[in-house]
Amino acid sequence: MVEERRILYEHLDVPDINTFDVFRQYDGYTRFEKAIAEYQPEDIAKMVLDSGLKGRGGAGFSTGEKWSFVPKDIKPCYLCCNADESEPGTFSNRYVLEKNPHLLIEGILICCYAMGIETTYIYIRGEFTLGKKMLDAAIKEAYEQGYLGKDIRGTGLNVDIYSHPGAGAYICGEETGLIESLEGKRGQPRNKPPFPAVEGVFRKPTVVQNVETLCNLPFIIGNGVEWYTQMGPTYADTRFDPPKPDANTGTKLYCISGDVNEPGVYELDLGLTSTELIEVAGGLRGEEVKAVIPGGSSAPILTHYELDTRLDFTSLTLAKSMLGSGGIIVMNETRNIVDCLLNIMKFYAHESCGQCTPCRWGTPWVRDIVQRIADGDGRKDTITRPKFGVAENGRWGDTGETEEIYEDLDLLESVANNIANVDTMTWNTICVFGIAVSWPAVSYMRKFRPEFEATIREGKLVTLPVAEATVPPEENYAYQQRFVPKEFADL
Amino acid sequence: MSDELIQIETPFAFNEENQREFDELIGRYPIKEAAMLPTLHLAQNQTGYITPAVMKYVAEQLEVSVMKVKDVVTFYPMFFEEPVGDYVIRVCHTLPCALRDCKVVLEHLKEKLGTDIASETNLAKGTTADGKFTLMKVECLASCDVAPVIMVNGDLHKNLTPEKVDELLAKLAS
Ligand SMILES: Cc1cc2nc3c(=O)[nH]c(=O)nc-3n(C[C@H](O)[C@H](O)[C@H](O)COP(=O)(O)O)c2cc1C
Ligand code: SF4
Ligand code: FES
Numbered sequence: 001m002v003e004e005r006r007i008l009y010e011h012l013d014v015p016d017i018n019t020f021d022v023f024r025q026y027d028g029y030t031r032f033e034k035a036i037a038e039y040q041p042e043d044i045a046k047m048v049l050d051s052g053l054k055g056r057g058g059a060g061f062s063t064g065e066k067w068s069f070v071p072k073d074i075k076p077c078y079l080c081c082n083a084d085e086s087e088p089g090t091f092s093n094r095y096v097l098e099k100n101p102h103l104l105i106e107g108i109l110i111c112c113y114a115m116g117i118e119t120t121y122i123y124i125r126g127e128f129t130l131g132k133k134m135l136d137a138a139i140k141e142a143y144e145q146g147y148l149g150k151d152i153r154g155t156g157l158n159v160d161i162y163s164h165p166g167a168g169a170y171i172c173g174e175e176t177g178l179i180e181s182l183e184g185k186r187g188q189p190r191n192k193p194p195f196p197a198v199e200g201v202f203r204k205p206t207v208v209q210n211v212e213t214l215c216n217l218p219f220i221i222g223n224g225v226e227w228y229t230q231m232g233p234t235y236a237d238t239r240f241d242p243p244k245p246d247a248n249t250g251t252k253l254y255c256i257s258g259d260v261n262e263p264g265v266y267e268l269d270l271g272l273t274s275t276e277l278i279e280v281a282g283g284l285r286g287e288e289v290k291a292v293i294p295g296g297s298s299a300p301i302l303t304h305y306e307l308d309t310r311l312d313f314t315s316l317t318l319a320k321s322m323l324g325s326g327g328i329i330v331m332n333e334t335r336n337i338v339d340c341l342l343n344i345m346k347f348y349a350h351e352s353c354g355q356c357t358p359c360r361w362g363t364p365w366v367r368d369i370v371q372r373i374a375d376g377d378g379r380k381d382t383i384t385r386p387k388f389g390v391a392e393n394g395r396w397g398d399t400g401e402t403e404e405i406y407e408d409l410d411l412l413e414s415v416a417n418n419i420a421n422v423d424t425m426t427w428n429t430i431c432v433f434g435i436a437v438s439w440p441a442v443s444y445m446r447k448f449r450p451e452f453e454a455t456i457r458e459g460k461l462v463t464l465p466v467a468e469a470t471v472p473p474e475e476n477y478a479y480q481q482r483f484v485p486k487e488f489a490d491l
Numbered sequence: 492m493s494d495e496l497i498q499i500e501t502p503f504a505f506n507e508e509n510q511r512e513f514d515e516l517i518g519r520y521p522i523k524e525a526a527m528l529p530t531l532h533l534a535q536n537q538t539g540y541i542t543p544a545v546m547k548y549v550a551e552q553l554e555v556s557v558m559k560v561k562d563v564v565t566f567y568p569m570f571f572e573e574p575v576g577d578y579v580i581r582v583c584h585t586l587p588c589a590l591r592d593c594k595v596v597l598e599h600l601k602e603k604l605g606t607d608i609a610s611e612t613n614l615a616k617g618t619t620a621d622g623k624f625t626l627m628k629v630e631c632l633a634s635c636d637v638a639p640v641i642m643v644n645g646d647l648h649k650n651l652t653p654e655k656v657d658e659l660l661a662k663l664a665s
Contacts, residue, residue, distance in 0.1 A: 085633045086630070086631060086633065087631070088585045088586055088587065088630065088631035088635070089586070089587055089631070089635055090631075090633060090635075091633040091634055091635055091636055093633070094633050094634065125633065126528075126532070126567075126569045127569075127581075127629075127632055127633075127642060128633075129645030129646070130645070130646075130647070160519075162519045164528065164529065165528060165529055165532055166528065166567075166569075167528055167531070167532070167567035167568070167569040167570055168567055168568040168569035168629070169566065169567050169568065170630065181528065182525060183522070183524065183525050184522075184524040184525045184526065184527030184528065184553070184555075184563065185524075185527070185559075185562075185563065186562060186563060186566040187566065187567075202521050202522065202525075255635070255636065256636075257587040257590075257635035257636055257638060258586075258587055258590045258591075258635075259590060263587075263635065263636040263637075263638070264636045265636065293586075297585070297586060297631075327635070329586060329587055329590070329635075331590065335590070340586060340589075343584075343585065343586045343589050344585075344586055347585055347586075347630050347631075350630065351630065353566075
């Protein structure tokens with residue numbers, strides 16, 4: 001069985017690790033001290049780039065690369081830590097905030113030193129009452145101990161950290177929505193470009209980084225890049241010449257929920273499969289896996305044929321899905337996929353910020369179609385297509401084949417694809433919330449089409465056995481791509 | 492919205508403690524408006540919900556129009572424009588909780604409290620006659636590993652069953 005490798009979570013359960021003194025006993029702030037004593041800011045940025053660290057918040061964008069876009073001559077520059085964790089199925093940031101907030105502060109300090117940043121806002125989800133309390137206490141302690149504020153430990157470095165509460169809107173997790181919200185407005189995402197790295201909060205360059213991403217920094221600095229890159233696969237993308245390394249390095253705080261015996265956060269090297277992860281999480285609760293959502297509710301679903309897809313950024317992208325926030329939701333044979341999709345579409349219909357017409361109207365429309373299907377009123381029709389062949393009377397003529405068509409399924413796909421097209425990966429919206437809507441809608445419907453059809457045909461929710469509910473691999477639009485091709489061989 | 496159009500029943504002002512906190516808050520941002528969300532949270536904690544008077548007061552403090560404050564208040568589900576019960580019970584109903592039977596918990600709460608579920612535009616619908624509880628559905632509370640979960644005011648309650656709900660309600664009622 002795959003072993004857990006606890007790095008970010010290593011000391012999570014140490015009593016009172018949330019206090020400065022105990023955190024200090026476990027190497028707390030020594031990595032930051034090492035950073036300022038041994039390295040120049042540019043060295044840190046280079047190390048982060050070389051480590052291959054990818055953002056853990058959703059987009060999976062290279063952190064070092066993102067930092068390189070920040071103009072050096074415009075000051076002030078801000079850091080926004082994204083602690084808005086609201087993607088359904090994700091809950092790893094919460095434990096860091098509640099149990100080990102000093103680790104996040106240390107990560108922030110390293111980032112601030114590397115980027116010459118003096119002000120950080122931690123945008124923390126409004127519902128995280130306990131998390132905010134613990135975080136605020138830790139920030140206060142760090143000020144008292146001289147690790148925050150003016151002239152930190154006599155180095156001339158100034159860093160202020162402020163926590164900023166959200167107020168229950170999912171879209172404020174999107175980086176530009178977060179920025180708008182931080183500025184005291186509705187959390188409605190901005191058009192990009194300009195990207196936040198160039199023009200973000202208060203119209204100044206802004207680095208937006210997830211809690212987990214920042215918590216990786218102390219370990220990259222403390223143990224070195226070589227140590228870090230040993231964990232997780234690095235592929236070689238030979239579409240580039242010379243081949244470009246595609247790193248999936250480090251550990252990931254996989255959040256697993258749904259039908260497993262021991263749901264929770266498991267810290268594992270990137271790149272294990274769903275089957276392995278389910279085993280780590282105490283095995284399946286039920287007889288058979290029906291489906292797995294690999295990266296929070298926005299990610300396209302995987303069928304039981306696709307459980308050997310590795311859960312890393314590259315492999316899941318090739319499988320036309322995504323690692324996203326690392327929230328893995330497992331469903332067993334008793335689950336009805338139409339019902340699951342309905343639940344998710346209700347979520348998105350509720351959370352659209354309402355700025356773009358395709359999203360504002362399309363998302364509730366998709367929800368209503370799924371609702372109609374689930375209620376047993378899904379629209380279907382029987383049409384007769386003229387087809388010439390040998391008819392029953394032995395003569396050449398119209399054999400009049402009839403075919404069932406499922407209007408609502410076509411409509412569902414068409415509406416979803418008009419919010420954001422999953423095949424061409426183009427969207428008609430300001431932010432990629434649009435993709436987060438159409439990805440589940442289209443993937444559930446295409447991959448579990450027999451279950452949708454049966455539900456429409458019977459006029460009530462029908463849960464088919466796993467094998468019958470799933471389209472076979474050869475008809476699965478995403479199946480063929482899912483293996484890391486040979487040219488992506490392990491580096 | 493011009494000021495004359497707002498019916499101000501009881502004027503609002505921060506109490507001493509909140510005023511201190513507000514003064515500290517405002518120094519954190521290069522523009523005052525950015526303190527909007529934390530300020531509204533402070534105000535709501537003081538009054539229970541955001542009244543027109545609160546909006547007017549916050550607008551004055553942050554030097555923005557009342558309309559802007561209203562704009563923000565209506566966007567975020569955590570701000571209430573109507574009175575709510577002493578205990579706001581938020582029941583998570585997103586997929587991972589649904590897979591762990593949050594429906595049972597919700598139905599049980601409805602039955603025990605004898606109330607419907609509040610909607611964002613009608614909080615009274617989910618508030619008990621004695622004004623003690625408000626029942627509402629919310630999206631994923633980022634605790635899916637201990638599903639089904641509910642939040643009562645600021646506190647999270649995990650792995651709920653109807654029995655645990657009964658215990659909890661008994662404790663809250665006393
Ligand atoms: C609809 C939507 C919701 C998002 N929600 C979150 C979130 O809750 N937490 C988060 O860290 N990132 C979230 N993101 C991703 C952020 O936009 C951004 O990519 C991320 O915070 C960047 O940090 P990272 O590079 O460290 O991952 C969301 C993105 C979208 C489109
Ligand atoms: S896509 Fe949806 S959530 Fe994103 S900006 Fe447009 S309306 Fe808002
Ligand atoms: S779905 Fe209920 S806490 Fe995540």
